Amino acid sequence: MLKLEKRPTPSVFWGRATPVLAVALTMVAGSLMFAALGKNPFEAIRTIFWDPLFGEFAWYLRGQLLVKAGPLILIAVGLSLGFRAGIWNIGAEGQYIMGAICGAAVGLAAYPTESRLIFPVMVLAGAFGGWVWAMIPAILKTRFNTNEILVSLMLVYVAETVLAMASTGFLRNPDGAGFPGSRNFSSYPAAANPELLAGTGLHWGGVAALGAVVAAYVLLQRHILGFQIKLAGQAPRAARFAGVSPNRLVVMCLGIAGALAGLAGMFEVTGPAGQISIDFNSNYGFTAIIVAFLGRLNPVGILFAGLLMALTYIGGEMASTNLGLPSAAIQAFQGMLLFFLLACDLLTNFRIVPARKEVR
Amino acid sequence: MTAAETGAGDLLRIEGVTKAYPGVVANSDVSFAIAQGEVHALLGENGAGKSTLVKMIYGLVKPDAGRMIWRGAPFAPSQPSAARSSGIAMVFQHFSLFEALNVAENVALGMETPPPMRELAARIRAVSEEYGLPLDPSRMVGDLSAGERQRVEIIRCLLQSPKLLIMDEPTSVLTPQEVEILFQTLRQLRSEGTSILYISHKLEEIRTLCDRATVLRRGKVVGACIPRDSTAREMAEMMVGTTLTPPERRATEKGEVALGVSDLSVASPIPFGTSLKAISFTVARGEVLGIAGVAGNGQDELLLALNGELRVAPDRVRIHGKSVGDLGPTDRRRAGLVSAPEERLGHAAAPNMTLTENALLSGAVRQGLTARGFIDWRGTEAFAEKIIESFDVRTPGTHVAARALSGGNLQKFVVGRELLQSPEVIVINQPTWGVDAAAAAAIRQAILDCAAGGAAVVVISQDLDELLEIADSFAALNEGRLTKPRPVQGLTIDEIGLMMGGAHGMEVAHHAG
């Protein structure tokens, strides 16, 4: 028999190694799942993890990597701050949608004016939209002690309804012959978020994501606020002893996460998506939760985790077209990754030892 | 040869029991025997291995080697229920009670086959009257005082008519008057033939109550004695191994008032906590005010209200005449007040964080460890090293997590972190709780040195000996109220007991006994 023994100090080695181990285990379990679906598991794994980077269409797909990773990283960095502090904002999807709607609304209101100021104002509006949506659970939590998990999640459903209203109502393209969906930003240069370097897939969202990673890294390593976030998550009473105000932390963490999610939505709608439509949202807000954990709530880790998760998206689409692998299989695959990660985390804080033989 | 020596009359014999945990041998080749109908003391310092030993008898822990003989037959309880059905009952040091459940439900949880609730309630009433331990079966345990909670545990044990009753540090939560009542109950049990294994490090108690004593030090049996025929000093030296010198103190002139508290009332933020009611006192520079009280009478709340975790009206708390009642912990530190809460892991220190990070936790303000919010890690590490060096904290370095330190070392680190910040007012709750004698002596000396250096000190403690040793003036917390502070000199133990509230809810039994 084996038993667990708590380590006196968390293991640094396993802290780094668990994500790698989790990815490996997920590949094994995923292969079994693909095989059960009647697909060649090796081919499936290759199509998902290898082909987008080095295969025939890599020249195009590599660019897609940044397109998908940008919003995931941006959202996950914001979420990770809250998760570290024990503040569980799981409504990033809603904040993402609201950021997109607010950003787009400002741009569409200015249509067809051409001004260099329009895009920056839209960026601010996007961040503001996400921030406002996140402030609802924040204020309810600080004022009424309401559970932020449930409120932020309920607001996702509300945001989805607002999105439907926007695309069929107040943001609908007046020249669109009554079809749902807003004007397309690709035909409105002042408000568009184009690819910055041809072929890289890098747009302003990717730049913002990198900036967020750097800022979060500095915050967590060098700034007292980052220290307070970590402290509040690990030992809430010690945080209060240290003089950290829990309410201030809730407002800040949810605010930052909301603003970043809003930014991601705004960059997405003006760039890759191009317009507000009913199915504009694509679960980035939920997948970012996996990214945050996979990156071990560490900004640099999140950078890599975001790229890896983007790879599974792109590779998944490839596998779907080439091998007929259902797209839901990729969703299950991503969920599995989170499972293995949480399970492997055990090794950071515990040691597995053979149980001593009992003496009678 | 007497029956005790041959082992014929032994209820329980422990033979060569060993138990090791990673990095520490809790018990090493421990042997002793408990006779039928005796009160047997297990004496030892914190960390000597007493708790591990009784956990093995109670079936919570399995020994690595050695054996136990219960009434002549080998005995290896696989779990507590096996021990209970053999006739062993235990009253825990940290209660095994459920605050949100009522007395009867708590009792039922400790029994193998409890009768229906109504019948159980009647039996609880009967037993509590028989042994002079009044208790209402329908009350919520969270609303009971510490002494009453212990009664719940004792009655839970008595309902099973145990042959051996294990009591782990039972008096640490009782007032002197309550201790006397407990002893009467235990003597009554002994006269009925029940054996009692009594675990304590309080020598005077053992001398009044126990028939025989086995002394443990660092997991080994280092001696045995008949407590009545031994002096407290002899037993202390067996227990500690060296002769201890009490902390030295110089008589200091009292300076002007540094900490003033007036009419402080505040509701408890803790579930089932105790609200503070109209607390007033002052502490002068160079003075040590000792605040006694049984656990759960508002000690935690008082510390929170003093260190700013709990905010009150501005003029309720004053430091050097400046109103600070509405300020948080950071601003109060700036004003000169440092504090050390009772709970080391989780409140005073973050368990998973390194010592360097824990040094930053409360040292950031007064030690100037941040500039514009950015952390000076090098300075912080230097501060951590200074604490480790000045307070002789045994650790491989500043990079280890707080949870890896032993209780005594972590307490030295936590107290050192506060005392090294050149504080003007110091508030400490339970400075030496669960700490070995040498570390405790060092901590007390450091506190006295700070007072001699002109700091005003408030020590909240449940250890009366400690308070009498280091305090200049003495007050007691009782159900959230503080008595008027009195000079320590000339106080009798009876007066102290009455200040602590006498015997809670036991007036009748007290007079009867």
Place this chain on the structure above:
Amino acid sequence: MFGGIDPALLIASLMVASVPILLAAIGELVVEKAGVLNLGVEGMMIMGAVCGFITAVVTGSPALGFLGGAAGGAGLSLLFALLTQVMQANQVASGLALTLFGLGLSSLLGQGYVGIKPPHTGVVPFGPLADIPFFGKVIFGHDPLVYLSVLAVAAVWAFLRHARGGLILRAVGESHEAAHALGYKVRRIRVLAILFGGAMAGLGGAYVSLVRVPQWTDGITAGAGWIALAIVVFASWRPWRVLLGAWLFGGITVLQLNLQAAGSGIPVEYLSMSPYLITILVLVIMSSGRGRAALNAPASLGQNFHAAR
């Protein structure tokens, strides 16, 4: 306000609408009473929905379908139990993982079943009782699961209140340290509670796909699991108040659907977001009372237990 809506029909459909969240919530209540916070209710529900649907379609028996649903939910909850009780993983994160994984896996499993009609779940034959005016329709015109869900509430109430097992379960949720010191198997009790919660959520999910909708589509539970979690808070961990909460919520759902159908002046979007907004409102009202409701929460809720020594 009720223009054109038959109150008897409204109450009857309210009872039907509340069944999924009632089942899931009463299961989660037991889990939380044992001190475990399983946020994966949504994932377990949707697994129950898809497993129940497939079983019913394949076997042609709704009864087996419901069993399959319960098994699906319990199976997924076993993963949660493994993560939190054996691997000591964070309960909040594990619950989220459960939901994300459940959503993906259910949609994978349900691929070939979109657009199929499941076998019909009949009503319990009460004979002439069903013909009683008003009450016949309200009380005696339902399928077995409606009665079963109310029975489950009563059973959970009686178990927690009067049974020794219930007392032990509450004790474990109150203080796992103390329960361990008394020799109770904290982990085993919690795993059993988690499995029960999973089975109940799965049953609730199967009710959605077999009776409420009845068909299979991706994401069919649409947040019902989260609402069930909210209802446990609303009920401040009291079984009968879970029933009240579920009926209240079922009432809102039915009313807004009826209002949509009746073409009231209120835009459809506002009506369809109303259940979520009202859930938030209810949470605010319940949490702001702080004192009593908060005290009733199990003291060890969400904390992992590892017997160190």
